[in-house]
Ligand SMILES: CCCCCCC[C@H](O)CC(=O)SCCNC(=O)CCNC(=O)[C@H](O)C(C)(C)COP(=O)([O-])OP(=O)([O-])OC[C@H]1O[C@@H](n2cnc3c(N)ncnc32)[C@H](O)[C@@H]1OP(=O)([O-])[O-]
């Protein structure tokens with residue numbers, strides 16, 4: 001239970017570097033979040049290196065960015081399609097790709113990670129990058145549910161490590177949660193906050209507590225929707241309609257689950273129920289486990305709670 005009641009008091013390291021103006025950004029993980037963050041950073045004049053495990057994945061990421069930019073341009077340059085095309089090309093010029101994170105780390109002001117929601121994999125990545133990146137480089141994680149302190153523990157720059165939690169779809173969602181651990185320096189926190197504003201986002205300040213603000217409230221809600229359905233108390237379609245029309249949510253919980261990715265949901269809930277097994281809010285869902293075992297991960301694989309093909 002300590003996991004959820006632990007109170008963190010923040011202190012600032014005096015050994016911290018000066019506040020960094022973030023211009024060159026390395027984003028690791030070119031999935032739905034990494035690609036979205038890369039798009040928004042490149043659109044706001046940052047130089048971005050997007051890293052993933054293969055050229056094929058990166059091609060898909062850049063294609064996704066281009067598709068999303070077209071949607072943005074269609075709205076932003078409704079009267080001037082040529083200006084829209086110019087905007088898209090200019091943004092894409094700000095994005096390069098690499099399969100080795102070591103390629104860009106030495107010139108980055110910020111390394112932001114948006115890879116799989118697995119503590120060990122994230123720690124291995126940052127442990128390796130810690131030896132390659134210059135002293136001023138800030139590290140940040142886009143984790144949904146893992147303690148930033150635990151991820152940062154694999155590095156020797158805990159004062160230059162924080163959380164930057166974006167929301168899906170990144171080009172549309174205005175919020176960024178900026179997370180300071182007790183070891184995050186004030187300068188690092190300010191740099192991350194200013195970077196979020198430079199992206200045109202609205203940052204809120206969070207402590208390094210489970211789920212920060214949004215997911216501490218959203219995860220129990222989403223899981224209870226699944227359990228309500230499993231108890232036979234509502235079809236997924238009715239639950240979705242009810243929450244859209246009765247609570248004003250843009251998507252119902254099953255639509256949103258498919259949009260987020262059922263694998264990511266499972267990583268989150270398994271991690272929390274392991275740490276806090278007696279908490280009924282974090283009880284696992286058999287239906288979720290079954291769909292993930294079948295490879296039905298939501299929109300990204302063409303099927304989850306609903307079919308998209
Ligand atoms: C148990 C664990 C569970 C918790 C998981 C937590 C996960 C995580 O940590 C936190 C999250 O992110 S939580 C998740 C938080 N996220 C939420 O809660 C999201 C909830 N959903 C929403 O806010 C809305 O449904 C959307 C904004 C997604 C779509 O808007 P809509 O009005 O319903 O429908 P529309 O007709 O489709 O789109 C209209 C127009 O919007 C534009 N546009 C849209 N996507 C775009 C993109 N990718 N690019 C560019 N542009 C994009 C475009 O102009 C489009 O027009 P077009 O002519 O079609 O090009």
Ligand SMILES: NC(=O)c1ccc[n+]([C@@H]2O[C@H](COP(=O)([O-])OP(=O)(O)OC[C@H]3O[C@@H](n4cnc5c(N)ncnc54)[C@H](O)[C@@H]3O)[C@@H](O)[C@H]2O)c1
Pocket residue numbers: 028029030031032033034051052053057113114115116117118121125142143144145165166167168259260261264
């Ligand atoms: N999906 C969401 O709605 C959402 C929202 C906010 C935060 N997050 C968090 O963002 C992170 C990424 O989520 P996502 O939805 O973009 O996942 P995703 O599955 O769409 O993408 C993850 C990408 O990371 C790559 N990857 C995995 N391990 C890697 C490694 N070691 N090196 C380089 N690349 C690697 C994968 O190839 C994949 O392209 C997770 O920590 C997740 O919890 C997700």
